[in-house]
Amino acid sequence: MGRPRQHGTETRDQLLDAATRLLATEGFGALSVRRLSGEVGVSSRAVYSVFGGMPGVLGALYRRAADVMNEHHEAVPRQEDPLAEIVELAFAYRAGALAQRDLYGLYLERAVPTFCPSDEDVAYAVRAHLRARQAFERACADQPGVDPARATIQMWALLHGLCSLEIGGMLAGMDGDVEAVWQNAVNSMLRGLFPVAR
Amino acid sequence: MGRPRQHGTETRDQLLDAATRLLATEGFGALSVRRLSGEVGVSSRAVYSVFGGMPGVLGALYRRAADVMNEHHEAVPRQEDPLAEIVELAFAYRAGALAQRDLYGLYLERAVPTFCPSDEDVAYAVRAHLRARQAFERACADQPGVDPARATIQMWALLHGLCSLEIGGMLAGMDGDVEAVWQNAVNSMLRGLFPVAR
DNA sequence: GACGTAACGTAACGACGTTGCATTACTCTG
DNA sequence: CAGAGTAATGCAACGTCGTTACGTTACGTC
Numbered sequence: 001m002g003r004p005r006q007h008g009t010e011t012r013d014q015l016l017d018a019a020t021r022l023l024a025t026e027g028f029g030a031l032s033v034r035r036l037s038g039e040v041g042v043s044s045r046a047v048y049s050v051f052g053g054m055p056g057v058l059g060a061l062y063r064r065a066a067d068v069m070n071e072h073h074e075a076v077p078r079q080e081d082p083l084a085e086i087v088e089l090a091f092a093y094r095a096g097a098l099a100q101r102d103l104y105g106l107y108l109e110r111a112v113p114t115f116c117p118s119d120e121d122v123a124y125a126v127r128a129h130l131r132a133r134q135a136f137e138r139a140c141a142d143q144p145g146v147d148p149a150r151a152t153i154q155m156w157a158l159l160h161g162l163c164s165l166e167i168g169g170m171l172a173g174m175d176g177d178v179e180a181v182w183q184n185a186v187n188s189m190l191r192g193l194f195p196v197a198r
Numbered sequence: 199m200g201r202p203r204q205h206g207t208e209t210r211d212q213l214l215d216a217a218t219r220l221l222a223t224e225g226f227g228a229l230s231v232r233r234l235s236g237e238v239g240v241s242s243r244a245v246y247s248v249f250g251g252m253p254g255v256l257g258a259l260y261r262r263a264a265d266v267m268n269e270h271h272e273a274v275p276r277q278e279d280p281l282a283e284i285v286e287l288a289f290a291y292r293a294g295a296l297a298q299r300d301l302y303g304l305y306l307e308r309a310v311p312t313f314c315p316s317d318e319d320v321a322y323a324v325r326a327h328l329r330a331r332q333a334f335e336r337a338c339a340d341q342p343g344v345d346p347a348r349a350t351i352q353m354w355a356l357l358h359g360l361c362s363l364e365i366g367g368m369l370a371g372m373d374g375d376v377e378a379v380w381q382n383a384v385n386s387m388l389r390g391l392f393p394v395a396r
Numbered sequence: 397g398a399c400g401t402a403a404c405g406t407a408a409c410g411a412c413g414t415t416g417c418a419t420t421a422c423t424c425t426g
Numbered sequence: 427c428a429g430a431g432t433a434a435t436g437c438a439a440c441g442t443c444g445t446t447a448c449g450t451t452a453c454g455t456c
Contacts, residue, residue, distance in 0.1 A: 001424065002431085044413090184352065243405060
């Protein structure tokens with residue numbers, strides 16, 4: 001009953017694509033309801049029909065960012081040695097973040113003051129940690145006294161800090177060899193967490 | 199020649215105080231030229247006379263955040279053992295960030311999309327790392343093969359990641375014992391960086 | 397005392413997110 | 427098959443934002 005929805009999934013996808021494109025080319029400043037709708041060729045009201053408002057758009061972008069992070073993690077092959085897998089997952093984290101620098105700001109930094117992800121959004125987002133968590137579970141199996149949950153969080157903090165600093169241009173002065181900083185940092189943390197193993 | 203400046207240092211300080219207060223109580227959403235000027239009781243034009251515009255206000259807040267971080271670092275007494283000093287500096291970093299959660303977002307996360315600190319701002323801000331850098335220089339003195347600059351950056355990334363996650367509420371699930379996570383993370387990184395010493 | 401100059405307050409511009417409101421287009425009912 | 431009911435739409439407007447053009451004011455200088 002009532003008028004059927006004119007703006008369905010395809011309008012939704014078009015809007016999100018436009019948002020992602022705008023974000024990548026012009027940053028958050030260009031992200032507005034009017035700009036988005038104009039880009040796709042629908043009325044600004046359509047954004048409210050599909051997403052309920054700007055927070056809805058940001059929430060969808062947030063989940064899209066989480067999806068990309070998850071895909072990068074899942075692309076890492078499972079390995080016998082959990083520590084080797086953790087290192088690869090770390091670089092997958094970096095690749096996922098750098099592939100969507102602005103969206104990463106929405107994902108884990110508070111890049112849009114008016115947006116705060118809901119509890120469901122957060123729960124949806126942290127599932128990307130599952131691979132890392134599993135690897136740490138295995139690594140901690142023969143290392144009594146090391147809590148896998150805590151170890152995962154610690155590594156996450158390091159990775160997030162590295163991403164945040166790199167995206168913010170704070171690692172630019174490191175002789176250009178940012179990758180070496182990453183390698184060294186991840187190895188140091190693992191050495192500190194599992195001193196016996198290596 | 200010309201009309202003398204009516205809005206001098208005291209207006210500037212009042213505006214910055216109001217901005218800090220607004221930020222702490224209502225967040226970045228409440229930070230606007232009109233709101234600021236209204237709080238202090240001057241015309242909105244005064245903000246442009248004093249700061250040149252909203253970016254100028256944000257730049258000043260950025261430097262104020264850097265000052266607070268610096269003060270927290272300088273409050274740490276110098277110690278014989280550089281590693282012990284580094285641990286205390288780490289908790290000073292945490293205290294400085296948590297004391298001004300919103301300003302920390304402006305400081306190292308890109309909490310205001312339209313604001314990008316100038317090179318001078320960044321250079322001014324990173325001077326807070328001097329204490330940590332000096333401690334790492336001493337710690338690396340008897341540890342050939344460890345680059346103090348790289349070690350400082352690695353620890354910075356970890357501390358920043360921990361702060362960002364804690365402020366973002368991502369560490370809330372850690373059985374409430376966030377401090378233990380910090381202690382453990384910093385110790386792990388130090389153990390990994392200086393395996394011989396400990 | 398008149399002039400030039402620079403900072404001031406007022407009011408406006410365009411753009412923002414959001415929302416009534418009249419309209420439209422469809423389904424269900426008689 | 428016509429009419430009623432309903433929900434989504436486009437349009438226009440509201441209040442807000444950062445910023446700025448403009449007329450005014452207050453001071454230093456001649």
